[in-house]
Amino acid sequence: ADIKLAAAGMARLSKGGSAVYLFCMNRGERERLGELLLDLDADKYCALVTAPVAEGFILQRAKLAFLATSEIFQRRYRQAAGARAKAKFFKWADLKVGDFVVHEDYGVGRYLGLKKLAYKAGEEQVDEAECLQIEYAKGDKLMVPLHDFSRVQKYISSEGKGPRLSHMDTKTWRELKGRVKKEVEQLARDILKLEAERGALRTGALPDAGHLEEEFAASFPYEETPDQESAIADVLGDLQQPKPMNRLVVGDVGFGKTEVAMRAAARAVFNGRQVAVLVPTTILADQHHRNFTNRFREFPVRVRSVSRFLPKPEQKKVLAEVAAGTCDIVIGTHRLLQKDSGFANLGLVVIDEEHRFGVKDKDRLKVLSKGVHLLTLSATPIPRTLYQSVSTLKPMSVIESPPMGRLPISTFVRPYDPRLTAEAVNQELARGGQVYYVYNRVQTMATKLAELQKLMPNLRAASIHGQMKAEEVEERMWDFLNRKYDLLLASTIIESGIDIPSVNTLIVENAHELGLAQLYQLRGRIGREKQKAYCWLFFPGWMKPKTAAEKAKEAEGKKKGRKPDPAEEKRKRRAEGWGLEESLAAPEIKEKEARGMTEDAMKRLSALEEFTELGSGFRLAMRDLEIRGAGELLGVRQHGFINTIGLDMYIKLLNSEIARLRGKAEEELAETSIDLSLPAYIPEDYVGDDMERLNFYKKLLNAPAGRVEAVIAEFEDISGPAPQPLKNLAGIIRFKKTLSAHGVRSVAQKGDAIEIFFHPKSPVDAAVIGSWHKFFGDRLGFIPSRFGDGVRIAGVADPLADVGKAVAAFPEKKK
Secondary structure, eight states, X not given: OOHHHHHHHXXXXXXXXXXXXXXXXXXXXXHHHHHHHHHTTOGGXXXXXXXXXXXXXXXXXXXXXXXXXXXXXXXXXXXXXXXXXXXXXXXXXXXXXXXXXXXXXXXXEEEEEEEEEEEEOSSSOEEEEEEEEEEOGGGOEEEEEGGGGGGEEEOOOSXXXXXXXXXXXXXXXXHHHHHHHHHHHHHHHHHHHHHHHHHHOOOOOOOOOTHHHHHHHHTOXXXXXXXXXXXXXXXXXXXXXXXXXXXXXXXXXXXXXXXXXHHHHHHHXXXXXXXXXXXXXXXXXXXXXXXXXXXXXXXXXXXXXESTTSOXXXXXXXXXXXXHTOOSEEEESGXXXXXXXXXXXXXXXXXXXXXXXXXXXXXXXXXXXXXXXXXXXXXXXXXXXXXXXXXXXXXXXXXXXXXXXXXXXXXXXXXOOHHHHHHHHHHHHHTTOEEEEEOOOGGGHHHHHHHHHHHSTTOOEEEEOTTSOHHHHHHHHHHHHTTSOSEEEEOGGGGGOOOOTTEEXXXXXXXXXXXXXXXXXXXXXXXXXXXXXXXXXXXXXXXXXXXXXXXXXXXXXXHTTOOOOHHHHHHHHHHOOOOHHHHHTOOOOOTTTSTTSOHHHHHHHHHHHHOOSTTOHHHHHHHHHHHHOOOOBTTBOOHHHHHHHOHHHHHHXXXXXXXXXXXXXXXXXXXXXXXXXXXXXXXXXXXXXXXXXHHHHHHHHHSOGGGHHHHHHHXXXXXXXXXXXXXHHHHHHHHHHHHHHTTEEEEEEETTEEEEEEOTTOXXXXXXXXXXXXXXXXXXXXXXXXXXXXXXXXXXXOHHHHHHHHHHTSOOOOO
16 A cells, blocks of 8 residues: 555645545554654645545535545455344254253153143143153153253264163163263363363463554454454453463454454564464465564564475575574464474464364474463364363353354255356356365366366366465466456365455365365355355265155055166266256255265255354354264263263263362252143244244243343343243243252142152251241141152142242342
């Protein structure tokens, strides 16, 4: 950008009689621009204004000129997303009919959906309650009232495999949990040992660097999104501590994770420490080098890069600077992990896309990052990393606020069809865009390129893959960037590529062979600007599911004893052409109908089609965890036990054991069971969608007792005044949370009486009994029981009101 040229233009406009206003994005940019214009004696020609304006314009008649710094500095600005989005409620996965679940008391079953259950609420009154229906071994069914939904978790195994259904024999399930509990003891000790080792490590705290750091933050040319601000605050807060940071920042591609890393790097460098930024590919290293150099260009910071793009003599020179301490920030691939690499005063290691590094590289990363601050960036973290984060073994910040104007990417999963491919390419080229075509078979890539050029004779296309020389890859990428080509046929090498705003259509052939993280990263290559983007995921046409007519014909053939000819079937399928209209209207592909494709592959493609909304990377990683399984926790194989009882139950037992070893474990009491003869559910005519109702139930059950009414108020904002069954449900959930904390085992209505039982040996406050005498008088009676004594309240007309009085007698538990 030539500020002198801009100043001359403003002087010309001003002398022509126009009032000139120059719009800056933030206070820092306004201050710096004011200083630059003052040096050029050009400040008298314009008025500086702080406001987000993407492009300038001139009103000739009014003699007004509005200019934008985005045009002077030739960069695009993201505007702040107006109001902060409501906090996201992260859940493992939405329950679907047929999914496996784990009930804390009964074990592993299959979810059959929501079912209304009629029950007698009085002599003549019949009410309904909504329940989860779960199937167990031998076809046994369990109906779980939705106010007990918290006792049911989605089943996730260590390897993504389906489980064996439990029998409804609670003794067997208890024994199984007991065996697993013994096995997790060693893992709990390992975790505490690792935590103790981390806690014992000390590193130099990196305090606020004052004015220099403020200037760097103010020079960010965009407004931070709310989640980005939160992530930056988390990271800088960690750096102020004398113990090494180990934080994961999760955010979709283009949502601002790099700026979070730059703020951390600035803090480290301004405190006299070095920063190493590790990336998995040379192209990404080159992109980061340009971004970091551009961001730090006005500050006394030396940024260098090491990758195979750099000649060996240059690599040695950069490594010598790093070892001598004259280089502040070094960006590189695994080259930085080799034995000849050393640092003078390393303070921060930033790892981008950790899942792309191999096992050996990860071992070296552990050595490099020991005793220094570590920041990991990822759009789709590997499941093990993600689960450690969720389990609080590693703190995590999530960036889900999209930049303003960003549109979700439309994703389609279809059988491969050349005509549909040509239609998608031509549609993109017609609007002046470019196309990525991912074809991950290097041996036949030349044939595929020729096929595409025969299909579209005027197409300008080039190909790149990982077996080409780095210089050749770089040259073709730059030619593509400069629009010499319309389509780039590539292997997954573009997964971590440079940002090209004009590329807004992605076609992936044989998408079923790629992992979810890979597919998501590839999809992140498009839709970086405000242009609508399209992603086509193709699997081979012969995997196309059979139509109802084909199935009927095959069944008829079997009856007559004829065997289908596989070769003839394959030939017919390949000969079939699927046009654009037919393809878009294709019926949903059922998981087990796509022949030759694994169930996991179908789930991966379906997940991508399902999670098209912005900021869905975190939830996609959750789905990946579910599909691939939890794998190894802390590198210790425990898959047999995880598969037996499910990951959530396993983690619950593990956390309980960790708490016990820390000496913080309280005696674990089961949740209070409440059974009252009144309707307590979310009516279907209030929230019609089953999935939404389940999410509402989950949100209510996860809310603290004091927040239940606030959650109901949120529901009312969306769906109108709460009906009585929902109010009853809220009361039961609130009471359950309070009573569980005071050792109450159960509350049950029997006719016109309510019985309240305590757990055995639970201490009962005399003041509580005194209050109950005061409230209920002669209606109160005592019931001795070897399972824990209780009381009976007779003559109950309004069960919820009387239980409310009983709950009110308990003192508030101190946290």
